[in-house]
Amino acid sequence: MISVKEAKKIILNSTQNFGVEEIPFIKSVGRILKEDILADRDFPPFNRVSMDGIAIDFTSFKNGQRSFKIEGIQPAGSEQISLNNPENCIEVMTGAVLPNNTNSVIRYEDITIKNGVATINIDEIKDAQNIHSKGKDGKFGDLLIKQNTKISASEIGVLATVGKSFVKVAKQPKVMIVSTGDELVGVDEIPLEHQIRRSNVFTLVSLLERLHIPSETAHITDDKPILKQKIERYLQEYDVLLFSGAVSKGKFDFLPEVFNELGVEKLFHKIAQRPGKPFWFGSTASLSISEQDVYQNEKGNSKKNTIVFGFPGNPISTFVNCLAYFYPWYYKSVGVEVEEETAILSEDFVFKPSLTYFLQVKLSYKFGHLVATPITGNGSGDLASLVNADAFIQLPNDKNEFKSGEVFPIIRYR
Amino acid sequence: MISVKEAKKIILNSTQNFGVEEIPFIKSVGRILKEDILADRDFPPFNRVSMDGIAIDFTSFKNGQRSFKIEGIQPAGSEQISLNNPENCIEVMTGAVLPNNTNSVIRYEDITIKNGVATINIDEIKDAQNIHSKGKDGKFGDLLIKQNTKISASEIGVLATVGKSFVKVAKQPKVMIVSTGDELVGVDEIPLEHQIRRSNVFTLVSLLERLHIPSETAHITDDKPILKQKIERYLQEYDVLLFSGAVSKGKFDFLPEVFNELGVEKLFHKIAQRPGKPFWFGSTASLSISEQDVYQNEKGNSKKNTIVFGFPGNPISTFVNCLAYFYPWYYKSVGVEVEEETAILSEDFVFKPSLTYFLQVKLSYKFGHLVATPITGNGSGDLASLVNADAFIQLPNDKNEFKSGEVFPIIRYR
CATH class of the missing domain: 3.40.980.10 (MoaB/Mog-like domain)
Known part of the structure; x- marks a missing residue:
């Protein structure tokens, strides 16, 4: 023994x-990634408008200008257009490329539009505001997801974004x-x-x-x-x-x-x-x-x-x-490393034999503490008692008395 | 707003x-149970032998007898046999029905068998030992799994045991x-x-x-x-x-x-x-x-x-x-109630706007405490930052400064 x-x-x-096998990325949740996922371009791939509103040349605002004639519109998904006259503006939509010759975005909430002219209603705006600048989240070639990651919904979005329609998994x-x-x-x-x-x-x-x-x-x-x-x-x-x-x-x-x-x-x-x-x-x-x-x-x-x-x-x-x-x-x-989880025993427990005891426990969350309450079953044949617990707490074999408040490793099963 | x-x-x-729909029980993990699962018989359904060894009439042992002629064998899955002579014994296997006229089981570890006679090598045995008695874990009709339980592997065994090959789920x-x-x-x-x-x-x-x-x-x-x-x-x-x-x-x-x-x-x-x-x-x-x-x-x-x-x-x-x-x-x-999970912020964090902030955090377990470490992303467009975190911690809108050690609700996503 x-x-x-x-x-x-x-x-x-x-x-x-x-x-390793290659499978469609949308089927890969729960599987273990077996390649590094790199950025296939900068993220964002362009200076990305992050608010609906107007884009202007910040210099004009700094020079005191508050009203801007609307010269055009830059929707998301359209090729970049240019502001021809620095005293005008372009309406821009979230997700759009920032128009050429502009460098600041003012939200619709902060302007009034009348007769094709947008007037800014606030006194302070910043250079480059409401712009998610090219490469800010990551550069071409950056490591986005490490090999050996267990794929979850949060990785799925990244895999889609970089075009990994098939992905290598264990x-x-x-x-x-x-x-x-x-x-x-x-x-x-x-x-x-x-x-x-x-x-x-x-x-x-x-x-x-x-x-x-x-x-x-x-x-x-x-x-x-x-x-x-x-x-x-x-x-x-x-x-x-x-x-x-x-x-x-x-x-x-x-x-x-x-x-x-x-x-x-x-x-x-x-x-x-x-x-x-x-x-x-x-x-x-x-x-x-x-x-x-x-x-x-x-x-x-x-x-x-x-x-x-x-x-x-x-x-x-x-x-x-x-x-x-x-x-x-x-x-x-x-190839996955799993962090050991621990919980706090909620009541005293005695186990005499010199064996490691896997005690069934019910888990609860109290002020950021994970508390394990013993569920007393009728021994290893008592299948029904599994239903009433969520985890096993592992009590070491070198002592017999386990006190409320002591911390031990747990194995969670739901 | x-x-x-x-x-x-x-x-x-x-x-x-x-x-509600009825599906094969083996496909029901993760689904929500929409019927109470009752015991279809007592559990165990018979006085069940829980150790491999011999079954005896305890009275003979109490009267000082230590050697018992082996009269027969009771395997698991066989119909109950009877001990004819109270001074004999029957070999019994884990999971078998306890033979008629016996009431105590002694493990192989505690006996010696020679020439068809089992001799008990320990001085103390108890009446009814190593027997998982009929109905001990549950009686016919007992509620084993409540309606609205989220079915996990631990429920699957119970569903199989009571013969629910099809089960009602939401x-x-x-x-x-x-x-x-x-x-x-x-x-x-x-x-x-x-x-x-x-x-x-x-x-x-x-x-x-x-x-x-x-x-x-x-x-x-x-x-x-x-x-x-x-x-x-x-x-x-x-x-x-x-x-x-x-x-x-x-x-x-x-x-x-x-x-x-x-x-x-x-x-x-x-x-x-x-x-x-x-x-x-x-x-x-x-x-x-x-x-x-x-x-x-x-x-x-x-x-x-x-x-x-x-x-x-x-x-x-x-x-x-x-x-x-x-x-x-x-x-x-x-119909499922979900317990709110909380975690302890590992460092000070400032968020000025009067908005509830869902801050991305990495979770770790320290001595039974769930610790949330902020992951600083680049705003709501920064998909890649989701990969580096495991949860959102929900910081309330009525204050701006959140201190290390304070506890807030979390939403875990892996």
């Missing part, structure tokens, strides 16, 4: 590069999620008294969807030869296998043996934590090069091995382990 | 019910997003010097995708008759229209007139805020009943009117107004 810290270290040493791993356990029936079946419905695979599908990773699912009966045959195929076809169940000490917990027989190297089995202790983690990295080559060809990409996450079958165990281990593994694999 | 508070009040008084509004502005060209076009690429509609599409709202987009040239003709049709076909641009004082800012001529009632125009001041908001609710009926039939649903959000064309104005006004409008429409 290893510590949470050691487990995380081993997992972060098993990350993989799944390569390719997602090919994932198979497998449930085991002969007590499981389908969601639309009526379980017999000793049966329950499958649920963990769907939870895992949803947790991966949060990362924009598509996945497939399968259920395998607790029969060793069948497990072995199917998993052998999955190891060839997928980058990552996620299992739920069959990794503990039960007579039908065949997975560790099957993995071993198929050449998946065990990197650890069991972490000193609750819930989720019997987690099995391994990789096919130690298979001989020729075996890897076979896999490589059949997968049709450059992946060198398959990573196996064998989560325990209890619903909360699977849930917390996916968040605490698969998520960081994925983020490091695609 | 009205205050942010008044604007929000008007918008929240214009919410709508878009009805129907999404039918949304059209329209850009205007003759300076705009397509993302895959090369703009002329006085042109820029369309970006706001794509940003809005992405911001709505975060709410799992699909949308359509269109671009209309700055030509009043064309605008009027197209918008008339959109008013008939959509529940919500989002515009970007053409709501300010420019000569080609035709939208307010067009809305007026089409019978869209202006509920406000301009909010005392920066950025995003010229925001126009209205609704067709005041159209006569017969006109509404026409719309109702053509939309083919029970919507009574169309809501029009006319956002200003500057990128940050559109962005912040969508988050500050469309989001709360949507959440209230579908």
